[in-house]
Amino acid sequence: MDANFRGKWVSFQCKSTITTVAKEVGVTPALIHNHYPEIADKIRPPKKSNNQKQQVQIDSLERENAKLRDEQVTLKAKIAKLATQNEVLIIENAELKKAAKSKVVDINR
Incomplete structure (x- = not known):
């Protein structure tokens, strides 16, 4: 490897791709x-290990789980409110049926 290539490599060490380094020094990738x-290994970004990939997946799933738990709490509160409203309507319906039954007159008599 010539000195020209080595000198230019320093400026690209952290942010370049093999293609950009090759173009800069006038060679092919x-x-x-x-x-x-x-040098190709140094240019490439480090690969994530399986543990890192798994941790990323775990973190993503934990965030999704937290969102779903929040939604579950909200839905349980809505269910409780609807159950209360339903009970009130059942009682009102029973009272209306009772009142209507006592006021109905049979016209066939």
Whole structure:
């Protein structure tokens, strides 16, 4: 590897892709991959380990779970309110039926 390539590599160390580094130094990306794999490895971003991927999934599922628990609390409160309203309506309906029954006169007599 020539000195020109090494000097330019320093400025790209943290933010570049293999293609951009290759263009900057005037070579093909394949040359970097095939002849300088250690440099290609340094250019590539570090891969997340399985544990990190699993932790990301766990965090995502925990956030979704929290949202669902909040929604469950809200829905339980709505159910309780509707159950109360339903009981009130059942009582009113029974009273209206009782009042209507006592006022009905049979006209066939």
